[in-house]
Amino acid sequence: MKPITKETYLQWYEEMQFWRKFEDKLAAVYIQQKVRGFLHLYNGQEAVLAGAIHAMDLSKDKMITAYRNHVQPIAMGVDPKKVMAELYGKVTGTSKGMGGSMHIFSKEHGFYGGHGIVGAQIPVGAGMAFADKYFETGGVTLTYFGDGAARQGSLHEAFNMAMNWKLPVVFICENNGYAMGTSVERTANHTDIWKLGLGYEMPCGPVDGMNPVKVAEAMQEAIDRARRGDGPTFLEMKTYRYRGHSMSDAQLYRTKEEVEEYKKIDPITQVLDIIKEKGYATDAEIEAMDQRVKDLVDECEKFAEESPFPEVQQLYDVVYEQENYPFIPHRL
Numbered sequence: 001m002k003p004i005t006k007e008t009y010l011q012w013y014e015e016m017q018f019w020r021k022f023e024d025k026l027a028a029v030y031i032q033q034k035v036r037g038f039l040h041l042y043n044g045q046e047a048v049l050a051g052a053i054h055a056m057d058l059s060k061d062k063m064i065t066a067y068r069n070h071v072q073p074i075a076m077g078v079d080p081k082k083v084m085a086e087l088y089g090k091v092t093g094t095s096k097g098m099g100g101s102m103h104i105f106s107k108e109h110g111f112y113g114g115h116g117i118v119g120a121q122i123p124v125g126a127g128m129a130f131a132d133k134y135f136e137t138g139g140v141t142l143t144y145f146g147d148g149a150a151r152q153g154s155l156h157e158a159f160n161m162a163m164n165w166k167l168p169v170v171f172i173c174e175n176n177g178y179a180m181g182t183s184v185e186r187t188a189n190h191t192d193i194w195k196l197g198l199g200y201e202m203p204c205g206p207v208d209g210m211n212p213v214k215v216a217e218a219m220q221e222a223i224d225r226a227r228r229g230d231g232p233t234f235l236e237m238k239t240y241r242y243r244g245h246s247m248s249d250a251q252l253y254r255t256k257e258e259v260e261e262y263k264k265i266d267p268i269t270q271v272l273d274i275i276k277e278k279g280y281a282t283d284a285e286i287e288a289m290d291q292r293v294k295d296l297v298d299e300c301e302k303f304a305e306e307s308p309f310p311e312v313q314q315l316y317d318v319v320y321e322q323e324n325y326p327f328i329p330h331r332l
Contacts, residue, residue, distance in 0.1 A: 001055060001220040004213055006280045008054065009271055010289070012212055016046040016268045018293045019071035022080060023243075025297050026070065026087060030247050034305075035087045039101050040068040044210075044242040047267035048174055049075050051215025052142060055223050060137055062110040064125045065144035066118070067102035068174075068241075073111040078104075084300040090307035097310045098318065110139075119145060119152030122171070126158040129169035129232075140168045140226040142219075148179025150193050159234070163200045166231035170222040171197075173234070174209065176241040181253040197234035209237030210265045 002008075023041040030039045042049075045068075052063075053075050065072055070087065074080045078094060086093025087101050094104055103114040112128065115121040125143025132139040149155065150173050162169050173193050177184060184191050197204030203225065208214040215237065222233035240262040244251045263269075275281050281289070317332040 001216060004054070004216065006278070009275050009278075009280055012050045013268065013271045013275060013286075014289045014293060015075065016050055016212075016271065017290065018080075018296060019046050019049070019074065020268060021293050021297045022071060022074070022084070022300065025301055026084075027243070027247065029088075029301070035101065036089065037100055037102070038067070039087075039247045040245065041243045041247075042068050042071050042241070044262065044266070045174060045176060045237075045239045046071070047212040047215055047270075048172070048209045048237045048239055050267070051212040051217075052172075052219045054212070054216040055219035056142070057139075057223075058110065060110075060132075060139035061142065061223070062112060062128055062132075062139060063142045063144070064112040064121045064128065065114070066121060066146055066149065067114065067116050068146075069104050069114045070101070073104050073106050073109060076106070076111050077109040078106045078111065080296065081300045081303040084304040085307045088304040088307070089309060090304055091310040091314070092303070092307040096314060096318075098314070119149035119154045121145060122149065122152070123154050123158040123161075125171070126162045126167055126169055126232075129162065129167040129226075130165065132168050133165070133229075138227060140170060140223050142170050142172060142223075144172045144174055146179060147173060147175040147177070147184050147193060148182070148187070149173075150175075150196060151179075151187055155196070156199075159197065159200045159202060159232075162232040163202050166229060168226035168229070169232045170219065170226060171232060171234045173236045174239055175236050176239050178241075178245065178253065180245045181249065181251075183253065192236070194234060194236035202232055202234050204234040204236075206236045206238055209239030210267050211270060212267060 023043055029035050074083055082094045086099055089097040091097050094106055102116045105113045122145055125141050129141040175193055194204045194206050207218040218235055225233055242259055316328045317330055321330045
């Protein structure tokens with residue numbers, strides 16, 4: 001694994017802080033009805049992404065996830081201004097304003113969504129890994145899903161085929177404790193979701209999803225295994241989300257005290273504590289990072305606000321072109 005250095009911690013802090021503030025800004029503009037539909041925020045789960053990015057080879061590895069998917073493409077290199085614009089439904093967005101909050105996508109940067117159907121991305125991720133094996137690209141696909149999606153039958157089908165064909169895929173359950181508003185304890189007679197891999201003799205295990213170092217170590221081992229041709233791994237990232245399932249979630253299923261307890265192990269705070277403890281940055285340097293984060297979030301908001309909405313013609317441009325039906329002009 002690439003060494004985890006002073007630069008790593010400083011990068012983790014600034015990036016995770018940006019992801020957190022980016023989501024906070026989305027929450028604010030959602031209340032103003034500038035972002036419509038559903039909005040699922042990632043606050044609290046940033047270490048899962050930071051650790052994974054450290055272990056990935058972004059030149060060939062891919063990522064696919066569910067609908068809590070705004071900051072992942074940013075981490076993989078997508079311009080955050082385009083992500084913000086997509087959430088606004090603007091034509092300058094990653095999908096020209098037609099994907100919205102739940103369907104961010106960038107083939108260029110190896111990010112394949114953004115899936116609103118619970119568990120739908122699990123077999124798709126396995127299929128992407130099949131393509132990498134078939135074409136011998138050397139790439140590995142990271143397939144993310146939540147604890148609720150772990151109860152879908154498609155997971156078992158994908159696990160079985162991935163093991164049978166030794167596909168280069170890492171399955172990751174981001175267990176934030178609640179499938180929408182239903183606790184893990186109420187969805188099955190077991191709470192160790194990682195043990196689902198045992199039925200397929202798939203290497204599997206739990207990971208501290210609030211610590212980017214632990215995530216990076218586990219992810220590196222799993223990615224290396226997949227790249228060697230030894231097949232998939234299933235990791236259960238034990239993490240926590242500080243906001244509700246979506247912006248419309250009243251969070252009646254948990255107490256404020258529970259949320260505050262988890263904030264004591266906030267991944268951003270953990271990284272900042274190490275930066276201060278080891279003297280990696282002065283208070284002034286930390287303030288400068290925080291200011292850069294604020295400025296970039298403001299820049300993203302300004303870009304989205306000032307961008308135009310798509311023209312009506314775009315509705316027709318994105319429908320497949322049919323040669324024997326030349327009555328709808330296409331421009332894309």
